[in-house]
Amino acid sequence: MKRILSFALVGGFATILDWFIFYILAINFNMYYQFALVVSFSLSAVFNYVFNKKITFKSRSKKIFSQFTLFFIIALFALLISILVMFVLVDLFLIDKLISRIFTTLLIFFINYLAHSNLTFSNRFFC
Numbered sequence: 001m002k003r004i005l006s007f008a009l010v011g012g013f014a015t016i017l018d019w020f021i022f023y024i025l026a027i028n029f030n031m032y033y034q035f036a037l038v039v040s041f042s043l044s045a046v047f048n049y050v051f052n053k054k055i056t057f058k059s060r061s062k063k064i065f066s067q068f069t070l071f072f073i074i075a076l077f078a079l080l081i082s083i084l085v086m087f088v089l090v091d092l093f094l095i096d097k098l099i100s101r102i103f104t105t106l107l108i109f110f111i112n113y114l115a116h117s118n119l120t121f122s123n124r125f126f127c
Contacts, residue, residue, distance in 0.1 A: 006056040007113050010048065015105055018044035019098075026097060033090065033097050034083060041082065045075040057121035067120060074115045078108045 021040035025031040031039075049071045053059045061067050082104045089100035119125065 003056060003117070004113060007052065007116075008109075010051045010056050011109065011112070013051070014044040014048040017047055018105075019101065022101060023098070033086065037082060037086060037101075038079065041075070041079050045072060048075070052116065053121065057117070059121045061121075070125075071116065071120045074112065074120060077115075078112055081108055081111075 018040045021043055022033075022036050025036035025039060026033045049068055053067070059067070085104045085107060086097075086100050089095040089103065090097055
């Protein structure tokens with residue numbers, strides 16, 4: 001239970017960073033929302049990896065490249081889900097971009113936790 005709370009806390013900070021960058025790019029700079037999503041998601045993924053490795057999962061693996069690669073592949077999968085859901089909500093159902101972004105983030109939270117706890121930071125793969 002402590003680990004999922006830590007994951008939520010780190011993820012919460014990464015989400016704030018993600019949304020902040022998304023807001024600045026999509027709203028202030030009027031960047032197309034899908035491009036803003038990719039940029040904000042990618043930058044927050046790096047933050048998320050570093051802090052989940054150190055704080056949540058306390059991973060001591062020296063296989064940083066392999067571990068980060070798997071982390072990023074999972075993040076890309078989540079990004080693809082985000083892009084698809086955002087497209088459906090914004091372009092098809094005409095729901096506000098920011099409301100759609102909140103829903104999308106909540107949707108992928110548990111998928112990410114399960115994938116990272118069982119794959120990315122599992123001792124089975126990266127001792």
